[in-house]
Amino acid sequence: xxxxxxLLELMQMPPRVAETMAGRYKVHALWDAADxxxxxxxxxxxxxxxxxxxxxGCTADLMGQLPNLKMVxxxxxxxxxxxxxxxxxxxxxxxxxxx
Numbered sequence: 001x002x003x004x005x006x007l008l009e010l011m012q013m014p015p016r017v018a019e020t021m022a023g024r025y026k027v028h029a030l031w032d033a034a035d036x037x038x039x040x041x042x043x044x045x046x047x048x049x050x051x052x053x054x055x056x057g058c059t060a061d062l063m064g065q066l067p068n069l070k071m072v073x074x075x076x077x078x079x080x081x082x083x084x085x086x087x088x089x090x091x092x093x094x095x096x097x098x099x
Contacts, residue, residue: 003026004024004025004026005024005025005026005048005049006025006026006027006028006043006046006047006048006049007021007025007026007027007028007047007048007049007050007051008028008030008040008043008047008049008050008051008066009021009027009028009029009030009031009051009052010030010031010050010051010052010053010056010058010062011031011052011053011056012029012031012032013051013053013075014075017075021051025049026046027051028043028047040065044065044066044067045067045068046068047066047068047069048068048069048070048071049069049070049071049072049073050062050063050066050069050071050072050073051072051073051075052072052073052074052075053074053075053076054074054075054076055076057074058072058074
């Protein structure tokens, strides 16, 4: 099996969700980083997905710093934003059940 896809976790997820993500992905917890800018600089190119919560969101500025971003998953809102590699447009689809 290949390497796990890498996710950027913007907000702390509920324990059960965090455990499931850790089993399937390499998770980088931006919310817990002492130096958020340094973490982002270290992992930006590897990140293919962002996980956040509905009350936190994900800014266009942050998405612009992640050149290989393919999706933003918003926990609690049941929305996945699929992003084109070089487009600012997005489409919505249901979030698969993780737990």
